[in-house]
Amino acid sequence: MFNIDINSNKTLYISIYESIKNNIEENKMIPDEKLPSKRSLAESLNVSTVTVQNAYNQLLAEGYIYSKEKIGYFVSNIDFYFNNTRKASDFFNKVASKDEKINIDLSKNSINTKLFPFSTWSKLMRQVISENYDLLLDKLPNAGLWDLRVAICQYIKKYKDINVNPNNIIIGSGTEHLYGQIVKLLGRDKIYAIEDPGYQKIYKIYKSEHTNIIHIPVDDFGMRTDFLYSSNLNGKSIDYIHITPSHQYPTGIVMPITRRSELLKWANESNSRYIIEDDYDSEFRYTGRTIPPIKSIDNNDKVIYINTFSNTISPSLRISYMILPDKLVKLYEKKLSFYSCTVTSFEQYTLARFISQSYYSRHIRRMRKIYKNNLDEIVRILESSKISNKIKIYKEKSGLHFVMKIKSKKNDLCLKKDAEKYGLNLSFLSEYSKFSQCENSICIVNYAGIEPHIFNNIIDILDIIM
Template identity: 45%
Template sequence: MELNTDNRIPLYQQIYEFIKTEIINGNIASDEKLPSKRTLAKNLGISTLTVETAYSQLNAEGFIYSLPKKGYFASKLKMTAPLATSNSEKKSTATNSRPAQSQPEYTINFSDSQTDPESFPFSVWAKLLREVLNTHQYDVMKNSPAQGTLVLRKAIAKHLHQFRGMDVNPDQIVIGAGTEYLYTLLIQLFGFDKTYAIEDPCHKKISKIYNSFGVKTVHIPMDEKGILIKCLNSKKADIVHISPSHHFPTGIIMPVTRRYELLNWASEKSGRYLIEDDYDSEFRFNGKPLPTMQSIDNFERVIYMNTFTKTLSSTIRISYMVLPKILMEEFSRKLNFYSCTVPVMDQYTLASFIDQNYFEKHINRMRKSCGLKRDTFFSAIEKYDRKKHFSIMEGDAGLHFLLKVSQECLAKFTDSLISKKIKLTSVAEYYNRPSDQNQNMFVINYSSIPLNKIDEIVKELTTV
């Protein structure tokens, strides 16, 4: 053992590390007697106290044991694999290990649902953040309740009343870092014995979240009005996950007749609930947004869920849900021990953003700019698609539309996309099982596409 007195690592720790490594590698055999504290201290030219400190740490961690009047001995370690490897072994392992699989790079990505950085109100957000730091110094240092801060819940309730016509008590709102996190809370709230119904097709992430918790999921087919009620009854579902205002990926907007059918289904049996995912309802380009199912629910069976990732930024992970009163009471009993996953500082800044009417102005600007992007896409397709290989399908809402490609050129079209590094996802890929249906329907997410690039991109697409 050689000690380095110039090293910043304390001497007792150098002794501890050396003896521990020797025991792990088997160089000091099990039950082998170690030198006495005085002998080792004299041999190393250090104080006995330093050796005693190292031995005490080794003894506490179980690497050595002591016997009265006999000294210290190496413990017998039962290991299925070595804890330490030589440098050559480490190098070999590093050489043979496979690197993490990276995502392919695309020149154009229509599957990306991120928001355009140009649309984020950086200057306003920075100003409000400074105000929060100046005026709420003590508030932002307090732990947030499990539901989120009251100031943000009040701001959200006010926004829902003004924008969506919903009368919501702030005490019914739960804030979380993304809708994925809120789904996990609902699973724990309902229990793991429930059957969750999911629209088919739907976003793959939804079913992955439910499956990761081991709960039973059933996929319910849809018609032109939305999810089929008859299939719900046959599958014996308890909880139904729907997006009635603008379904992804089909873009279907559920009519009020089907909405009432679903509400009646939920009210027929105790324990049935609807999760209304209203993820991009703010983006309806002609007329007002459709009323939420929560606002016409007389049975308290709708859990309303929304997010700020579509309206503000995909990197601002702030979402919320509105629970019926009876579920809110259950949440308080069962899940109130959780900490809110959104930083308090972000909650206060967002609350100010809403209360000072910046959010309303921002939505109006976003709706205008996204509407312009959508119209520019349509005009460019009309301009460049001379052979009429494309047709557009959209519901005058949301941040995506469907591009239908003629069947006669579909195979060559999809092959060319790969070579051109253009990513388009067909609707068929969002079904639970591989389907020949809608193979020629492609989802166009346009929120992250810069306006000045659209004409060039569509020209490239039509060339392909």
């Protein structure tokens, strides 16, 4: 059933790929139908198994087929595919009539939960129950389990070049909780500066804590230091800055060492100034070495460092930590030591083992490799698609999101509403800015929780709405 022209100028694997693709599009092959094995198809076509594998890989990448481990390859359900000549209304009616409306969310910074190492985690949980059962019901120190704080210290010393005492670490149930703790520690009457455009949850938390907030513009290198000196609120200058230098959200900027040094210089000019470094997405850098945190070059103890395990292990594992300067540790003990630790001892004991026994570092390496391959495939799909001349991709070498410029005469709100009609949720740079003038049609693409082949659907929808 596969018509291969061996005299064609096309490579053999492309000819096989196109033949199978045409059969699928013409409904000659039905959804969930099993394809021939690589060996049997290679023998029948008198080609190598590598040639067939390359054809299958291309079909797999484009979503025409899917694989089941140790079983084989099967035809995908591509009823939602459509060509350039089909009208938007026809596509929408087709999807709606079959109750197959696509629901894809590019605005949500999710992760691929299938990568969670369940077997390892469950093994460690059993170990904790059998070996630490007598400790699981004990009251925890307010700063968190000592074993976990030691494990974190060992990890960040090795992988982030941060040398810190476990006494300086505070464990909390998510970064949101720690932001609130920082405000309680430093005071609501102080001036907090945040990035603009920036992560909206940071702004909402500071606002809910009734703090004084100043938005500082972000340029190609991160938060602008000139605005730190010139900005004030009711005549009062900025006390603290909250930044995401490793992979700024939403722009994707990785702050260079020159800007990091400028921010440290600003903080060192006053005893009361501090930098709150949110090391968001720092584990996922795909080219070169991971950029060391500002904390690693902080010689005067001016940085409050925050990180989370939600992005690297699971969003449901609400465990984050912050590293306080020595001076603030004493203040924390004085002002906030009455707070109980908000993370269960069971989870902390399990995570401590997960880190100290090197499962965490191996998990990070595995995730980094998979996300890099997925990102490369997504970029390839986008740049070789029918809308390639209408998009431009930026900042795709690190982190779990990238930004994409869409060439359209519509404004961001119209694009967003039109995309929602087809089940596609988009977010744009302009949504994250309070005062800065952002260029229109800069889309934030959170790709980590989305399989690469889904971007074929996204391309079709974008082609309609642009």
